[in-house]
Amino acid sequence: MSKVAVIGGGIVGVATAYELAKLGEDVVLFEKNYSGSGSTFRCATGIRAQFTDEANVRLMKYSIERWEKLEEELGFDINFRQTGYLFLATSEEEVEAFKSNIRLQNRFGVPTRLIDMDEAKEIVPILNTEPFLAGAWNPKDGKANPFKTLFAYLFRAKEMGVDAREHTEVVGFEREGDEITAVKYRSKGKVERVKVDAVLNAANAWAPVINEMVGLKRDIVPIKAYKHQLIKTEPLERGQVEPLVCPPSWNDAYIIQDGEDGGVICGAGIEHEAKSLNDVEPTYDFLRGALRYALMMAPPLKYAHVIRQWAGFYAKTPDRNPAIGKLLNNFYIAAGFSGHGFMMAPAVAQAVAELMVKGRSKVPLDWGWYDPYRFERGELRTSAFQIG
Ligand SMILES: Cc1cc2nc3c(=O)[nH]c(=O)nc-3n(C[C@H](O)[C@H](O)[C@H](O)COP(=O)(O)OP(=O)(O)OC[C@H]3O[C@@H](n4cnc5c(N)ncnc54)[C@H](O)[C@@H]3O)c2cc1C
Numbered sequence: 374m375s376k377v378a379v380i381g382g383g384i385v386g387v388a389t390a391y392e393l394a395k396l397g398e399d400v401v402l403f404e405k406n407y408s409g410s411g412s413t414f415r416c417a418t419g420i421r422a423q424f425t426d427e428a429n430v431r432l433m434k435y436s437i438e439r440w441e442k443l444e445e446e447l448g449f450d451i452n453f454r455q456t457g458y459l460f461l462a463t464s465e466e467e468v469e470a471f472k473s474n475i476r477l478q479n480r481f482g483v484p485t486r487l488i489d490m491d492e493a494k495e496i497v498p499i500l501n502t503e504p505f506l507a508g509a510w511n512p513k514d515g516k517a518n519p520f521k522t523l524f525a526y527l528f529r530a531k532e533m534g535v536d537a538r539e540h541t542e543v544v545g546f547e548r549e550g551d552e553i554t555a556v557k558y559r560s561k562g563k564v565e566r567v568k569v570d571a572v573l574n575a576a577n578a579w580a581p582v583i584n585e586m587v588g589l590k591r592d593i594v595p596i597k598a599y600k601h602q603l604i605k606t607e608p609l610e611r612g613q614v615e616p617l618v619c620p621p622s623w624n625d626a627y628i629i630q631d632g633e634d635g636g637v638i639c640g641a642g643i644e645h646e647a648k649s650l651n652d653v654e655p656t657y658d659f660l661r662g663a664l665r666y667a668l669m670m671a672p673p674l675k676y677a678h679v680i681r682q683w684a685g686f687y688a689k690t691p692d693r694n695p696a697i698g699k700l701l702n703n704f705y706i707a708a709g710f711s712g713h714g715f716m717m718a719p720a721v722a723q724a725v726a727e728l729m730v731k732g733r734s735k736v737p738l739d740w741g742w743y744d745p746y747r748f749e750r751g752e753l754r755t756s757a758f759q760i761g
Contacts (some may be wrong), residue, residue: 375570382408386575388722394533405542413687420716421514422483428742436720447523457616458514461505485511499671551702571703578688580708596695596709597645598686602659606677608635625667639667692753696745
């Protein structure tokens with residue numbers, strides 16, 4: 374059994390701590406604030422295999438298979454529901470692009486199909502079909518409750534002996550050559566150290582700070598924090614907008630009914646580079662812009678009250694694909710998840726834990742695609758479709 378430190382108590386860190394414990398590792402999990410306080414508790418709940426490249430389609434196909442069994446495995450209600458994702462095309466060129474994406478997704482067993490607006494209206498009764506020509510529909514995509522999912526993973530991880538330390542910030546490392554030998558952390562104002570055999574950087578937007586602490590270049594994995602926001606309405610009768618509905622050409626705007634209370638979550642690609650890693654102040658331009666798109670998609674929403682607006686980070690690499698893999702002999706990273714870290718977590722956590730313990734994984738994760746050193750080599754991937 375080796376001692377593994379996981380840095381970051383978001384869904385990726387917590388799920389990986391759980392997977393490491395399953396493999397018999399002695400895990401200490403550091404979270405500088407409270408678990409989920411980074412991007413995870415601010416996300417839009419969405420889970421999809423509708424990506425536009427092979428690596429992300431295959432990873433998400435597998436991740437959804439894990440999601441399907443997660444309630445049973447973790448023994449908690451996490452409110453995972455396969456209510457689908459519906460992308461909407463506004464031009465003939467987009468319909469052609471959808472067809473090509475569908476062919477790719479079908480090739481890897483994702484059952485997306487092109488649907489007409491009559492069928493779209495059956496799926497989303499309050500949809501304004503008029504601006505749209507066709508939809509890309511995958512009924513296996515879905516949503517889950519981020520709070521319940523993270524707590525379920527954390528509960529089971531602790532049960533298996535994971536030492537989860539909240540309000541405990543990693544502040545430094547001890548290193549011999551390419552090996553990290555100890556992690557230094559601050560808790561209740563006191564700095565202490567723990568000897569470790571391996572470390573995972575799962576700090577997402579904060580990952581470059583951790584890389585720098587280790588003695589790597591801060592931008593070896595160039596992750597930047599972008600402020601993304603959501604608005605939520607009061608609860609509506611269920612069944613109005615159960616899938617995530619998104620016309621990508623409308624600035625990636627989307628709506629989805631929260632699986633928990635039926636409020637409609639409205640998002641859009643109206644983003645701001647974060648002024649600092651504390652900048653989660655919601656903005657008025659987002660409120661106006663996101664609501665305008667939401668009402669164009671579903672006009673009856675004008676009768677619903679907005680009850681909340683909040684912001685969090687999309688931690689973005691230049692190609693919007695995460696960095697997953699090894700940075701030094703015993704120092705690993707899984708960070709930079711843009712708008713898709715929640716949905717990927719079950720697959721990524723398993724893959725990373727297996728990589729750290731066994732040196733290989735049975736998860737269909739293309740290590741070359743997500744290679745953390747690709748930026749240094751100037752090898753960007755095609756941009757991952759980024760919305761939630
Ligand atoms: C508005 C919005 C909507 C989104 N919608 C979706 C969606 O629908 N579907 C989806 O899949 N994804 C979505 N995302 C993205 C998703 O939230 C993230 O990709 C995911 O939560 C990343 O998880 P993580 O564990 O990597 O990072 P985080 O949840 O950010 O966790 C990283 C943690 O590291 C901790 N940390 C940092 N530095 C230190 C340190 N020195 N010591 C100890 N701890 C430290 C932080 O406090 C933080 O809690 C959305 C994001 C936003 C903002």
